[in-house]
Amino acid sequence: MPVTVKTFASTSEVAAALSSDRSARYLGGGTLVMRALNEGDISIATIVRAADTTLTRIDASSSRVVIGAGVTFARILAERDLAFLHAPARSIGGPAVRNMGTVGGNLFAPVPYGDFTVALLALDAVVSVHGGLGVRDIAIEEFLQSRERHGGTLVLSVSCARPASADAFRYRKIARIKPKGGSIITLAAHLPSGGGRINGARIALGSMAPVPIRAKAAERALDGRSLDGTAISAAAAAVTEGISPADNALASGWYRREIAGVHLRRLLSGQE
Amino acid sequence: MLELRKDIFADERDDNLKEIGKGTQRQDMLGHVTGTSTYFDDHKLQGMLHLKVLRSAHPHARLRRIDTSEADRAPGVRRIIRGSDVPRNLNTLLSLINFGKDDEPTLAVDKVRYKGEPIVAVVADSPLEAFEAIAKIRVDYEPLPAVFDVEEALKPGAPVVNETYPKNTFTYHERYDHQKLRFGDVERGFAESDHVLEQRYQMSPIEHAPTETNGSIAAPDTNGRYVVYTSTQALFFSLDTCAKILDVPSNTFHFIGGTVGGGFGGKVDTLTEPLAILGAMLTGRPVRYVLGREEEMQYGPPRGAERIFIKDGVKRDGRIVARKITAYFDSGAYTRLSSYAVVKCAAHLPGPYTIPNVYGDIYCVFTNRTPATAMRGFGVTGMDFAIECQMDKLAHLVGIDPMEFRIINAYRDGDMKAHRREAKNTALIECVQVAADKAKWPLREEFKRMSSRKEGGGARAEIPPTPREPVASRPAPAQQRTSYDRGIAMPASEQRPVAPPPPPAPPSPPAAPSHGATRFSSVFGTRRR
Numbered sequence A: 001m002p003v004t005v006k007t008f009a010s011t012s013e014v015a016a017a018l019s020s021d022r023s024a025r026y027l028g029g030g031t032l033v034m035r036a037l038n039e040g041d042i043s044i045a046t047i048v049r050a051a052d053t054t055l056t057r058i059d060a061s062s063s064r065v066v067i068g069a070g071v072t073f074a075r076i077l078a079e080r081d082l083a084f085l086h087a088p089a090r091s092i093g094g095p096a097v098r099n100m101g102t103v104g105g106n107l108f109a110p111v112p113y114g115d116f117t118v119a120l121l122a123l124d125a126v127v128s129v130h131g132g133l134g135v136r137d138i139a140i141e142e143f144l145q146s147r148e149r150h151g152g153t154l155v156l157s158v159s160c161a162r163p164a165s166a167d168a169f170r171y172r173k174i175a176r177i178k179p180k181g182g183s184i185i186t187l188a189a190h191l192p193s194g195g196g197r198i199n200g201a202r203i204a205l206g207s208m209a210p211v212p213i214r215a216k217a218a219e220r221a222l223d224g225r226s227l228d229g230t231a232i233s234a235a236a237a238a239v240t241e242g243i244s245p246a247d248n249a250l251a252s253g254w255y256r257r258e259i260a261g262v263h264l265r266r267l268l269s270g271q272e
Numbered sequence B: 001m002l003e004l005r006k007d008i009f010a011d012e013r014d015d016n017l018k019e020i021g022k023g024t025q026r027q028d029m030l031g032h033v034t035g036t037s038t039y040f041d042d043h044k045l046q047g048m049l050h051l052k053v054l055r056s057a058h059p060h061a062r063l064r065r066i067d068t069s070e071a072d073r074a075p076g077v078r079r080i081i082r083g084s085d086v087p088r089n090l091n092t093l094l095s096l097i098n099f100g101k102d103d104e105p106t107l108a109v110d111k112v113r114y115k116g117e118p119i120v121a122v123v124a125d126s127p128l129e130a131f132e133a134i135a136k137i138r139v140d141y142e143p144l145p146a147v148f149d150v151e152e153a154l155k156p157g158a159p160v161v162n163e164t165y166p167k168n169t170f171t172y173h174e175r176y177d178h179q180k181l182r183f184g185d186v187e188r189g190f191a192e193s194d195h196v197l198e199q200r201y202q203m204s205p206i207e208h209a210p211t212e213t214n215g216s217i218a219a220p221d222t223n224g225r226y227v228v229y230t231s232t233q234a235l236f237f238s239l240d241t242c243a244k245i246l247d248v249p250s251n252t253f254h255f256i257g258g259t260v261g262g263g264f265g266g267k268v269d270t271l272t273e274p275l276a277i278l279g280a281m282l283t284g285r286p287v288r289y290v291l292g293r294e295e296e297m298q299y300g301p302p303r304g305a306e307r308i309f310i311k312d313g314v315k316r317d318g319r320i321v322a323r324k325i326t327a328y329f330d331s332g333a334y335t336r337l338s339s340y341a342v343v344k345c346a347a348h349l350p351g352p353y354t355i356p357n358v359y360g361d362i363y364c365v366f367t368n369r370t371p372a373t374a375m376r377g378f379g380v381t382g383m384d385f386a387i388e389c390q391m392d393k394l395a396h397l398v399g400i401d402p403m404e405f406r407i408i409n410a411y412r413d414g415d416m417k418a419h420r421r422e423a424k425n426t427a428l429i430e431c432v433q434v435a436a437d438k439a440k441w442p443l444r445e446e447f448k449r450m451s452s453r454k455e456g457g458g459a460r461a462e463i464p465p466t467p468r469e470p471v472a473s474r475p476a477p478a479q480q481r482t483s484y485d486r487g488i489a490m491p492a493s494e495q496r497p498v499a500p501p502p503p504p505a506p507p508s509p510p511a512a513p514s515h516g517a518t519r520f521s522s523v524f525g526t527r528r529r
Helices: A011-020 A033-038 A073-078 A080-090 A095-100 A115-122 A140-145 A147-152 A216-222 A229-238 A253-269 B029-033 B093-097 B127-134 B150-154 B186-191 B235-245 B273-283 B293-299 B338-348 B381-398 B402-409 B428-438 B517-524
Strands: A004-008 A024-026 A046-050 A064-068 A126-131 A134-139 A154-161 A169-175 A183-190 A202-206 B049-055 B061-067 B077-081 B118-124 B138-143 B179-183 B195-203 B215-220 B226-230 B253-256 B287-290 B306-314 B320-332 B358-366
Touching (some): A004 A011, A011 A046, A080 A115, A126 A147, A169 A253, A229 A253, B061 B118, B150 B358, B186 B306, B195 B381, B226 B273, B320 B338, B338 B381
Parallel strands (some): B049 B287
Antiparallel strands (some): B077 B118, B195 B306, B215 B226
């Protein structure tokens, strides 16, 4: 059967089309869906698109930043108010992929992709989803844990609080090929602090599990402490606790476990 | 010097070239940067059908039953092609020059020997319909024990990968399971050495990763002929291969190639043309068969993996007096071109050095991995990597500068090479001198004055007495160092490869096949020396 392309004016119509047809897939920038089609993925019979401009809106004027699901990485890089997200946006693909790839699509990108989502997870982002029962907000961690079930819904936007300072949010993607390689491990850390002590640390890891995950033991090692050598060592030692990364063509799970602490230490201590 | 018969090839080469230092436009560059170069896939023909293949899910399995009945009825399907539809469903690429036995089917029949081996081809109106029909094909596999390691494959009782070669090794000269090089007496050389160093090197397969994946379009022409637009980098080689597999005269085909979107050796295997043409023959329509990116990466042939053991004996003054090499080339499940890589390797040993005692055993081994093929200097590049790593370690061992160590051992004009050809036009010494100069690497004055054209030949041109029978190892003198202290010391007994007993040496072992060597040149663009 040929693939059908349906374009709707409103997001609610898109959400209805997605929830009623299991073989329908939403097309954002096409960097994942068109690749799947070209490689012979026969599970996609319908492609759904939206002409709704709300999906491409950015609201970066206040302390809470809202980014439409259809915003591309190139647009984030062009937005001065989103400087804290430039490092993760720049780490994705090459110029062609950044021109087409979207924030919403990145939430569904399988390993070794999905680096922007790692940054969003460390920032405690909230995902706004239009499902069969209307619009609702889901914490990104919960969203990722049940990602498979969100295939029939439409992501409208993501939002997060702006980090208090440039130093409070850090991001690093480790790849063998630069600048376009797939991730061996991606790290993002949000380190809010008050009175010289970290309060509510968030450390997110990509390519260490089927979806981006938090390194909660490492977070606990930092909370309530100042970011000194002892705390960094404790976090680096604990980073893989409870995490068992898989092997893939880029690296073995063993290698990922070995290097996770090394790169977290470098990230936290500000080393190149 | 290479002589060009100007009386015959008057226009072949301009002898007054002055190109170095000038910006010269590549002849195909304008088309590439303006997007006007025509590739095989730029032909959209009227009524063109699309072919996709079902690939094996197992690295080694018997095919109990293939059920295509549901796929036959799937929408858009024009034809399903099975192994029995292929006129000559067994081929080896180099059979065109009488080298090797036919060992590879176009579509697997009784069993599959690597993960991703084509089993059934579907010709449909669109690529998507072909994929949908493939999902409806049911294959009943009986998984068999698989072997992925070259040394494991040589052990007694290892699974037989390819019944054409039941010992899991390519057969040379209809008798021998490896290529053998003997020059002098390495055992005597080791006994006379101040240090002996044995090391193991392992190369991984390397994918060519062309921008344009392998593919072709075949279309019926008048007079029962077929036009084939193809990505091949070996046009007439592919044409003759198709003529053999499809059992028709080669003038049945008009192959059109020319612009290859990245080849590097990965487009000589004629992966897509036979099935595209067969699809056109069976449907009377143009048929396009293009590998997807994942197919190209996963199942397109790579440069083969190699496992290499090098044992060297060296004197305190830096002279290497013996080099013994045992290498296992991983051909994957079928021969393709690895048999030839082994021959090239044997002719290349012991690298660009004059060593009086050389011993080489090189095996082309079959495993349940993706078949390997040509890639830029295959058979030589990996071996050179190992040899040059070894040279650095040896230089460290004897405490000599690694650049000077290479000059000490470099071959020179007039020297006898291990495969019994006189060395000509040698230039390693000059290369090292220039490299050292560019890198501002200090060479002592006497090494700067050395030349490849001096002090070669004479005693170095003689073929040393070479024992026929294997000589028993002699006890090493007590002062010898046998492990390399910068690396992990491995006990020789553990890393010694388990190899079948070598067959008796042939009366005069040829290092390269004498037949058809000129056609090799036309196929691979290599020049006979």
